[in-house]
Amino acid sequence: MMEAKLLDIGEKLFGGFGAKxxxxxxxxxAGERKLGRTLPLPLRTFYKMVxxxxxxxxxxxxxxxxxxxxxxxxxxxxxxENERVMFWGVRLEDLKSEDPPVQxxxxxxxxxYLDAEHLSSFLISxxxxxxxxxxPFSGVGExxxxxxxxxxxxxxxxxxxxxxxxxxxxxxxxxxxxVAVSKSANKMMVGTNKEKGLxxxxxxxxxxxxxx
Numbered sequence: 001m002m003e004a005k006l007l008d009i010g011e012k013l014f015g016g017f018g019a020k021x022x023x024x025x026x027x028x029x030a031g032e033r034k035l036g037r038t039l040p041l042p043l044r045t046f047y048k049m050v051x052x053x054x055x056x057x058x059x060x061x062x063x064x065x066x067x068x069x070x071x072x073x074x075x076x077x078x079x080x081e082n083e084r085v086m087f088w089g090v091r092l093e094d095l096k097s098e099d100p101p102v103q104x105x106x107x108x109x110x111x112x113y114l115d116a117e118h119l120s121s122f123l124i125s126x127x128x129x130x131x132x133x134x135x136p137f138s139g140v141g142e143x144x145x146x147x148x149x150x151x152x153x154x155x156x157x158x159x160x161x162x163x164x165x166x167x168x169x170x171x172x173x174x175x176x177x178x179v180a181v182s183k184s185a186n187k188m189m190v191g192t193n194k195e196k197g198l199x200x201x202x203x204x205x206x207x208x209x210x211x212x
Contacts, residue, residue, distance in 0.1 A: 001120070002042055002045055002046075002120045002123070002124065003045060003049065005124050005158060006045075006046075006049050006050060006124070006127065007049075008156070009124075009127055009128070009131070009158060009171075009173055009178075010049075010050070012156075012173055012174060012175045012176070013131050013135065013173060013175075013176070013178055013191075013193070014053070014055075014131075017049055017050055017053065020052065021049065021050050021051070021052050021053040021056075022048055022049060022050070022051060022052060023047045023048060023051035023052055023065075023066065025048070027047075027051075027065075027066055027067070028044055028047050028048065028051075028066050030066060030067055031065070031066025031067045031068075031069050032066070034066075034067055034069070035069055035070075035071065035076060037071075037076065037092070037095060038095070039066070039069075039076070040090060040095060040097070040098070040099070040100050040119055041098060041099070042099055042118075042119040042120040042123055043078060043090075043119060043123070045120075046063075046123050047066060050127065051065070051066075054134075055130055055131060055134030055135070056127050056130050056131065056134075057130070058130075059130040059131070059133045059134030060082050060129065060130055060133040060134070061079055061080065061081055061082055061126070061129070061130065062079065062080045062081075062082065062084075063078065063079045063126070064077070064078050064079060064080070071092070072087075072089065072105070073105065073110055073111075073112065074091060074092050074093070075089035075090055075091045075092060075103055075105075075112060076089050076090050076092065076095075077089040077105075078090070079126070084107065085106060085107055086104055086105065086106045086107075087104070087105050087106070087107075088102055088103065088104050088105070088115060088122075089102070089103055089105065089112070090102060090103065090119060091103060091112065099118045099119055099120050100118075100119055101114055101115075101116060101117050101118065101119070102114075102115045102116040102118075102119055102122040103115060115168075116168075116169075121159055122169075124158050124159060124171065125158065125159060125169040125170060125171050125180070126169070127158075127171070128158050128169075128171025128172070128173060128178050128179070128180045129169060129171070129180040129189060131173075131178045131180075131191050132178050132179065132180045132189035132190060132191035133189060133191060133212075134191065135178065135191035135192055135193050136192070136193050137191065137192045137193070137194070137195070137197055137198050137211070138189065138190065138191045138192075138198075138211070138212040139189075139190045139198045139201075139209030139210060139211045139212060140187065140188070140189055140190070140209060140210050140212065141187070141188050141190065141207055141208060141209040141210065142186055142187060142188070142207075143181050143183075143186050143187060143188045144186065147188075147205060147207055148181065148183075150205055151172045151179060151181070151205070152172075154204075154205075155172035155173060155174050155177070155179065156172065156173055156174060157170065157171075157172055158170070158171035158172065158173055159171060168182055168183050168184045169181070169182055169183075170183065176192055176193050176194050176197060177190070177191070177192045177194075177197060177201065178190070178191045178192070179191075179201075190209060198211055
């Protein structure tokens with residue numbers, strides 16, 4: 001399911017993911033040897049499909065390469081927020097799960113907070129977030145229940161089938177357009193590779209955006 005979602009997102013937003021976007025098995029294994037741990041399958045799948053794509057890995061938050069992964073407070077940290085105030089990881093005790101939960105930490109506390117029930121859904125949503133900020137034209141706006149419903153009806157929900165309904169970050173997409181919604185913040189990031197894509201989005205969904 002995760003592989004199919006990534007392929008669909010890649011085709012619609014990037015013209016397809018290919019060899020230039022992929023990390024090789026030996027690069028992933030080198031990271032595992034350094035950690036002394038086997039990575040969860042969703043993270044290995046992510047690296048094998050899009051581990052070298054610059055937008056997906058570095059447009060806003062920083063997804064760490066396998067050899068830069070590290071263990072902090074009994075969890076493997078795999079992503080930093082762009083200013084490194086927050087970071088995300090998988091607890092060592094959860095590695096036995098095929099699709100473990102994702103924890104969020106910060107540089108002010110030595111504790112973890114549950115962010116997503118499943119790593120696969122977290123990574124898919126993260127790809128949408130990164131794309132929304134990394135495509136040529138981006139904007140930010142507010143989301144209410146009606147707009148969220150309209151997005152559900154008119155765009156493909158990247159999380160459908162692999163994400164818990166209670167997850168905070170949800171991605172929607174179609175050819176040339178991606179929307180990443182934070183339900184808790186009532187905010188959305190919109191990205192497009194079309195010159196008039198943001199204007200078209202505003203008209204289509206009867207909403208306003210602050211263009212970035």
